[in-house]
Amino acid sequence: MADPIRWARYRWRRLVSAEGRDGSSSSSSSSSCDKCYNSSNMPGRHRIVIPCLGHFKEEYEKVSKLYMNNRIRTTKYTLFNFIPRNLFEQFHRAANLYFLFLVVLNWVPLVEAFQKEITMLPLVAVLTIIAVKDGLEDYSKYKLDKQINNLLTKVYSRKEKKYIEQCWKNVNVGDFIRLSCNEIIPAYIVLLYSTDPDGICHIETASLDGETNLKQRQVVRGYMEQISEIDPEKFSSRIECESPNNDLSRFRGFVEHSNKERVGLSRENLLLRGCTIRNTEAVVGIVVYAGHETKAMLNNNGPRYKRSKLEKRANIDVLWCVLLLILMCLIGALGHGIWLSSYSDLTPFNTPEPDGKSTPPVLAGFYMFWTMIILLQVLIPISLYVSIEVVKLGQIYLIQNDIDLYHEKTDSTIQCRTLNIAEDLGQIQYIFSDKTGTLTENKMVFRRCSIAGQEYCHEENAKRLDSYQEADSEDEDLTGALCGSLSHMPKQKVHSCRTVSGPLNSKSLNQLPGSALGGEDGVSNVSHSRHMAFSSPIETDVVPDAKLLEKFSQISYNVYAQLEETERESSLESVYITDFFLALAICNTVVVSAPNQPRQKLRLSSLGRTPIKSLEEIKQMFQRLSVRRLSTSPVPSTKESSSSDSPSTFVSKLSIFRVKLASPAMEAGTHMANETQDTEISQCAKVSLPEPLDRVDTAAGSEHCDAGSSLQQSMSKLCYEAESPDEAALVHAARAYKCTLQSRTPDQVTVDLAALGSVTFQLLHILPFDSVRKRMSVIVRHPLSNKVVVYTKGADSVIMDLLWTGPADDKSEMEQKKIKARTQKHLDDYARRGLRTLCIAKKVMSDAEYTEWLKSHFLAETSIDNKEELLLESTMKLESKLTLLGATGIEDRLQDGVPDTIEALRKAGIKIWMLTGDKQETAVNIAYACRLLEPDDKIFTLKSQSKDACVLLMNTILEDIQKSTYAKKNHSSKLTSVFPAPSTQAPEFSASLVVDGKTLEYVLLESLQSIFLELTERCRAVVCCRATPLQKSEVVKLVRNRLKVMTLAIGDGANDVSMIQMADTGVGLSGQEGMQAVMASDFAVSQFKHLSKLLLVHGHWCYTRLANMILYFFYKNVAYVNLLFWYQFFCGFSGTSMTDYWVLIFFNLLFTSVPPIIYGILDKDISAEILMQLPELYVTGQTSEAYSPPTFWITLLDAFYQSLVCFFVPYFTYHGSDIDIFSFGNPLNTAALFIILLHLLIESKTLTWIHIIVMIGSILFYFVFALTFGATCKTCNPPSNPYWIMEKHVTDPVFYLVCIITTCVALLPRYLFRVLQGALFPSPMLRAKHLDRLTPKEQREAIKKWKEDRIGKCSMGFQDTCTCSKSAEDASVRESADHSLYIPAAKTPFPTCPPGRHVSPRMLHKPVQDPLTSVGLLTL
């Protein structure tokens, strides 16, 4: 109720502050830089950053005041405003306001019911508890802020003319900051200088988004060329950029030099606060955003407030209670008026007002209304709200401590980011799941490729992967050893370096790098792989396809020789293969580093500047390649210093590589060597010699390998840090084919091409990947052909459309078409196998074309405002008319336990939708693999090109489904009539729907929504492919809003964020793709399989616990308050309380508050094991069985009954006696305490020592309190004096007798109900509860029985769990008889038993001994 207010206020505050900020910055800009805005028609919301130096000083003073400094304060309160502000916040809760209103009301003398102070007590208690909680939270934030604010960094000081240490909080916009390696960035800084000669700086953004790979940042263009460090004194440019905003992925602006020359700024130039500088010695930059104006802070919206379904329901019932209260008060008011008017005269007991006047009955009745509201206030449970908070905290604590939700490999456990919707987990009806990284591991493994229409299936690689699968399931620790020693002998734990098996040397040798690492420094390897993304051995080790490797190794020498010549068939393929691998190696953003220092960028010290090795090295290399008869023609060129930007030298060098191979002979030789190696476990050094092909890896395999030059050593230890797992997989694949990416700098990429040696490509441009284009491109100058080549890699659907389609008559065109068609076939095949497909294409450009494009692209880059569109346009221009090289198939393996989880969730009655961006075939395949789709399912595909077609299609499908279900039903009913046995259980007809991305768009249109939903409701599973993030969230929204169901969205990547936020419950998977999904989620888990325990066990528990606790609270309050209400009938509706006020207040606050909280946290209706084994039990939560309107009203009725008993038994007992008012109240109170606590005992499913202690503690506390109060309080509580009453009563047998009979009679119906419920109509819950008590063996059998029962039920249509009527009994008898005919006796231990529909599982296993002692039906 209060949250909308809170939210609105928050929005308002944000708005105000944003306006203020914008206003200030725009005014500043208009004053200082009118001209620039006029010249460049930009909206005037920019910020100007100028250093506080030199000639800017004056302007700086003016501008800087408007910008925030770097001090952050995330606390809500200060020491001074804590009390007022906290009270202000708290009184935004409707409940608190209500109680404040009551307190105020009690100060009105006319209606005062209690002492003024007493009414304040509950409110004060609640406010204090919450205030303490808020205060502690805020204090921890304050401490953290202080720590951050006092971090030190080096800021340039004008006075001292050097960088001095300053606290973060003293950093201002416009300051120059110098950071060294591994330092944390204090603010948003534009990078002006880096010690890196290429002007690059690497940052680690793990603290921001959790991504472990390094990001590159570039020095602003124009400053890159500087050799010496930038001198702040001489900095004379001004920086203009956007006003602070929260878009993390965008930064636009420009630097204007003193000569009015502008240089564009982009995200690439910005260092983000909180990130760490890596691999770079030192950087210098100027602060542009600081403190609260940084994007990260602007994005920090604080914790989210969600209200669970259960709480919403409870709020409705609170309103009912309000209504009830008003009704009761009205009765009181009317009664008082009538009672008063029955006396014509002033009576001695009708005490006049203090001023001596008496009130007329009507007015007195009016006053009485308010008095009664105060008196009966407890009906609105103030304690309920506090208790719910406490219980939720406890539940969350227990969820977070569940060891089953702990994932050892990542050392992460579940994170509950939203504290108050744990019970929603028990009511989920729809799950929307992402595919990649959620259902799958997101460990991309290169599986297959197709080059120039020729497929290479990599069978050996597949075998290797199978071995991982086994190894994975066997033991995780073994994998380290296994990845080295090959799959075939997993048990043979010989040191991997030497165990080589299989026919292919290449394969074995490719394992070596991994094994070497594992063998030499296994520990360090393991530890670093933990924080190195996408580099598990399963991903890095690729076994090349023999055929392809052969082809590739043959051609790499002579490809470029033939380039100039007329293209022949064979060479075309060769060119394709070479280009294909080059594209794999180059077309990415992978950063290369050495594994032993994972954060140290590998700078090929000798090679960085000289891409071609020195003559000596080449000679050495060739000598080692002695098996091959190389043409050892003298190398004409010794231009080691020639850099990549002088392509002419490359051409001249080509002649070196015109080598011929005597391949057949050599192949034989290698095979021989290999076999010998197999048998005799030889030294690695030996191995390396006869296997020149693989020298690189072998060399790495052993430190003793003499051949390993320093270069090769370092090469083997290359580590690739990729932004996406696909990229890493492709680079690793290329590496397996000796096309090794060696180093990458912003302007050049070095690739080691088998025997060709290192080749350096001049990197002209990178067009990074984005989800709109679904592709990325690199533009390089080919060192050999000296042409501009564009390599593009992207989704097949996109690339296929961009291919060059010329006239069909050309022969090469025909060839192209053929390749395209065949590749498409392969792609379809890959997709069917559930592989992720990528297409690789290239395009050769002339220099002129390139320069033209570059010009237009540069224009687009420097524009600030509609940069995105322009860039897109520009890239479109480039990425067209491509030549298809081939395609890759990457496998993304299913996560551990996904099929089981999905099956369990499905059995739990949850509908699962898969929303993925992948293509249809892949998605459907994964869906099959994870059992989302079953082989028996009838699958309908919704794929249409227009809206109308879509409607038509949906209608047809609907009809089809209806027909099928009808047919099935008919069929099955016929079947059951003939064979009414579960063995013939006709499987329910199940349909599944696959929706294509484009069709999804139509379906989401307003007019088609309802028919779509109708369709999906009839389907067991829905798979949406090619869905954009927005569509994902819209689908969730549609289902959530239209079907009014509880939804859960689970995903791991940034593209799932909107979906996660849209769903009622968002679950983030802390996988490989960073933290965005986790940040947006309510719960973050590390594995999909954890979902089943989270929902089936914790969700169920949290829901039933909280639901029962809320119901109990309502019961408790109504039962207790009604005692007061009934008394009104006997005191002239005058608002008298027969209980001492303190006891009245404490009764709720102290005596009966702890047991329900314990009950709410710890009660366990069914054990976790049973819940996991019988997911069907989850259904009770979905249908809100534990807390529905009927249960609420039944609870209230019970409360009314109990209060009636509790009041009238003592009333009639003491009627007419000389009992005084508070002595009458005492047994009432005591009996109520016993009733309320024992009621909880009846309702509790489990009792631990904690329960017992709390129960006994509560009762003891009550008596101790009452006795002490009674013994000490002579005048402390003037009107209602409890003096010595309890003392008197504890010696009075009648007191005990009254309490006992009252308790018995009050609880009898509920107890009887529970007993009869167990005996006559046991709910599945009760039956499951019973299973807990069995021995494990009995339990297994009982569960089996249960499941059979379920199946049987399916065939019969839904039948209630227990049938009592005679006919039903007969039916079941008949059925059981028939049933036994069809089930062989051997299969079930009790073949004669009916499917347990009305018989407890236990009964089936224990012969009856004695009607009383045997565990009969009542046990349930």
Next chain:
Amino acid sequence: MKNKDNQSAQESNPRCPDSSAFKQQKLPAWKPKLTASTVLSSFFVIGLFCLLVGICLILSARSVNEIQIDYSDVCLNCSKLRESSSNWDKECNCFAHFTLQENMPGDIFMYYRLQNFYQNHRRYVLSRSDAQLLGQDVNIQNSYCAPFATYPNGTPMAPCGAIANSMFNDTVQLFYYVNSSTAIQVPLLKNGNSWWSDKNVKFRNPTSYNLSSAFAGTARPPYWQKPAYLLDEKDERNNGYINDDLIVWMRVSAFATFRNLYRRLSRTNQFADGLPAGNYTFHITYNFPVTKFQGKKQLVLSTITWSGGSNLFLGIAYTVSGAVIVLAGFVIAAIHLKRRKKKTYFQRHPK
């Protein structure tokens, strides 16, 4: 086995939750089990217990001798006199005769019983000052006594408040006709009718050299005929605030119809065994008007037992609910047996 794994995991992984039974929600728990044996035994045990207690209670309640004499009609003329407030100081006496058919042995308690007098009215209940009754010198202006706190001239009332003001002030004497002509007064005790704790702790007279000076500066409540320090002139220990009649009255009753202990029989001479059978007369000095609220006044002579007075309700309640519970037990047993039979039916026909 798993625990061990977990422990070893914990050492290397600090974030791993520990596997204590509490955190894993595996605390050993007693699951209340509604088995046939427990349910049926609980029903029968409780039911039989209730029946037993109920019978005891009924027997005990029936052993109480009680006689109740309504004198609101007998003293109609007096009540009419009292209706007019101008006659407040005129004394009015009346007599109520009754006959005891049997001896009333044991301790005899004499109660006055009022009907329709809502002593539990909220403002009435509040209208007192416990501090004043404790003998403390308090400013009763701040208490809940108003409008019965002070007189218009500022003199505080002692005791203040509506409760004290409306104190029951009929005087009743009991006469026993030894024979048809001679009546002797039955000796009745004024003392010991209130709770010991009230008499000795909760009510105290203000300290002074004598009682009248202690009450100096205060005035009697408006309805009273004499000030508080003259409530029992004969007994210093029953005078002022610690007067038993006042104390008993100040313990406000829970219901509109109630009785308050007035006197106890002093078991001396021929009354040593209680009241003998015969004719008796209540000699009533009528002061307390009840016609305004359609009230009735009765006098009650009663013995008491451990279970209280003559109220049979508790006994009946126990008996009835005991019977119901036993019956329910039988019904459950019947259901249980029926179900059990069916089960055996299935087991007897294996195929």
